[in-house]
Amino acid sequence: MTPHLAITMGDPAGVGPEIIIKACTHLQSRLAAGELRLLIIGSVPALRAAAAALGSSLAIPEVTERDEAWPALACLQAGPEGEPILPGVLSVDGGRFAYLAVERAVRLAEAGRIHGLVTAPLNKEAMNKAGYHFAGHTDLLAKLTGASGSVMMLAHGNMRVSHVTTHIALADVPSRLTPERLRFVIDQTAQALAGLGLPRRRIAIAALNPHAGEGGLFGRQDLEVSAPVIARCVADGLDVVGPVPGDTVFVKLRAGQYDAVVAMYHDQGHIPVKLLGFHINPESGDWESLSGVNITLGLPIIRTSVDHGTAFDIAGKGIANDLSLLEAVEYAEKLAAARLAS
Numbered sequence: 001m002t003p004h005l006a007i008t009m010g011d012p013a014g015v016g017p018e019i020i021i022k023a024c025t026h027l028q029s030r031l032a033a034g035e036l037r038l039l040i041i042g043s044v045p046a047l048r049a050a051a052a053a054l055g056s057s058l059a060i061p062e063v064t065e066r067d068e069a070w071p072a073l074a075c076l077q078a079g080p081e082g083e084p085i086l087p088g089v090l091s092v093d094g095g096r097f098a099y100l101a102v103e104r105a106v107r108l109a110e111a112g113r114i115h116g117l118v119t120a121p122l123n124k125e126a127m128n129k130a131g132y133h134f135a136g137h138t139d140l141l142a143k144l145t146g147a148s149g150s151v152m153m154l155a156h157g158n159m160r161v162s163h164v165t166t167h168i169a170l171a172d173v174p175s176r177l178t179p180e181r182l183r184f185v186i187d188q189t190a191q192a193l194a195g196l197g198l199p200r201r202r203i204a205i206a207a208l209n210p211h212a213g214e215g216g217l218f219g220r221q222d223l224e225v226s227a228p229v230i231a232r233c234v235a236d237g238l239d240v241v242g243p244v245p246g247d248t249v250f251v252k253l254r255a256g257q258y259d260a261v262v263a264m265y266h267d268q269g270h271i272p273v274k275l276l277g278f279h280i281n282p283e284s285g286d287w288e289s290l291s292g293v294n295i296t297l298g299l300p301i302i303r304t305s306v307d308h309g310t311a312f313d314i315a316g317k318g319i320a321n322d323l324s325l326l327e328a329v330e331y332a333e334k335l336a337a338a339r340l341a342s
Contacts, residue, residue, distance in 0.1 A: 002037055003336035004070075005329060006114045008101035009042025009078070011127075012085045013094040014310025015320035016042070016120030017050035022322035023329065024073060025058050031072045036333065039063075039114060040075040041101045046085055047075055054318055065108070078104050087316025095126030102137065106144045109301040116302035116336035117141075118328045121310045135167050138296055141303055149181075151188045151297040153260075154269060154307060155331065156277040159253060160260040161269040162189040162297065173265045177208060177221055182229045182262070188297035189260050190238055195338040196331070204249050204258040205230055205242030206268060212243045277307065277324075293328045295335075302335045304328040 007023075010016035020040055030036045040047060044062050051058060063074040079100040082093040099122075108114045119137050127134065134140040142150045153162045164185050165176045186203060193201040205226055209219035216223050222243040233240040244252065246264075250272040253261050263269030277292035292307035306324040314320055 001340050002034060003115045003333050003340060004037040004039065004113070005116045005118055005332050005336065006039045006041055006105040006108060007118045007325075007329070008105050008120060009040065009046065009097070010101070010120035010122040011094040011098045011310050012043040012046035013087055013089050013091060013126075013315060014121055014123065014312060015315050016310070017046045018054065018315070018318065018320045019306070019322040019325045020047065020120060021051050021054055021056050021058060022320075023325045024060065025056060026322065026326060027329070028058065028073075034072060036329075037070075037072045038074075038329075039070060039108075040073075041105050042075075042078050042120075043081065043085060043097050044075050044077045045081060046097075050316075053316065065104075065113075076104070088312045088314075090123060090126050090129075090312065092126065092130045095123060095128065095130035095132065098122035098127050099130060099132040099140070102140055103144060106141065106301065110145075115340060116304070116332040118325070118332050119303065119305040120325065121306055121308060123310045123312070137303075137305060138166070141296060141299055141301075145300050147299045149184055149298050151185050153189065153192060153295040153297055154273040154292060155295060155327075156273050156292040156307075158256060158259075159250070159273050159276060160189075160193070161250075161253075161273055162192075162260060162262050163266065163269045164262060164264050166266045168265075170265060174208065174219075174221055177225055177264060179225060179229050182226060183233070184298070185262050186229070186233055186238065186240060189262060192295065192297050192335070193259055195335045197334065197338065198259050200239065200259055202239040202241065202258050203260050203262060204244045204253065205240065205262045206246050206249045206264055207243035208264045210245070210247075212245050274307070292324055293331050295331060302332055302339065304332040304335070 060075045063070045105117045207222045213219045213222040226243045230240050294305040294307050296303040
């Protein structure tokens with residue numbers, strides 16, 4: 001069965017509409033061959049405007065939920081249009097559309113009409129101004145699906161990094177490192193690696209403290225929390241090692257010694273992935289594109305996302321790069337196909 005994926009536009013004022021048009025253009029041959037099916041959810045006028053600005057002749061017919069069947073590539077209006085949404089301009093309507101697109105996609109996934117969700121970036125400020133008080137996609141999706149817990153995994157090439165904590169103060173991280181949370185993240189990471197078809201699935205646990213605590217000299221969390229959880233995982237048949245000091249664990253991951261790393265906090269896991277994923281012009285110092293995918297684990301539905309924001313500063317200029325979105329589609333497709341086959 002061919003996976004049917006939804007791509008939510010995110011904030012229509014951001015680069016979402018543009019990168020969607022570009023990605024669908026790159027995927028046109030696969031769509032035509034029936035190898036992939038995509039439903040774009042958001043502001044149809046914003047999508048049409050982006051296509052016109054890019055000079056694209058790509059045909060994306062508009063459909064409704066009442067239609068019994070959709071073509072391989074189609075678009076669905078997320079909600080009623082309000083004030084015109086202008087590229088690069090933060091607005092309440094932009095935040096409203098970002099929320100409504102995700103809400104509609106979740107309902108379609110729960111109804112079995114789509115098999116995975118790929119999200120273009122939303123703007124947290126705009127969404128909150130629209131009355132939807134969430135820290136981002138992850139919290140929003142957990143609420144909409146009723147998930148009791150979720151895990152953020154970033155992926156770039158063979159760099160796959162899950163996180164015990166993300167958007168909290170660094171001072172609060174040690175108290176959030178509990179045996180229950182660490183085991184949940186490890187289990188979700190192992191399931192994701194299986195869904196991606198990796199045969200080995202070796203997971204390294206990054207240390208919270210320098211030198212993994214140096215026997216308790218620099219903190220006892222690695223010794224008293226992480227080490228016993230790792231031992232139980234090994235006893236249960238999982239291929240888990242650690243705690244591995246944070247200053248070497250990602251080098252070893254890149255070298256292929258591990259298939260994924262569990263990071264303790266946001267920047268510990270994000271910095272190495274983004275350092276490798278950002279493509280920089282050595283002459284100008286400007287970044288030209290970003291490679292990487294954000295995968296939400298622990299949800300009852302499959303969700304992947306671009307690993308960048310709305311980029312209001314370049315929205316509507318035709319220069320946004322769709323590489324991260326293409327990678328997000330690829331990851332969603334793999335995970336959806338594995339779930340359909342199970």
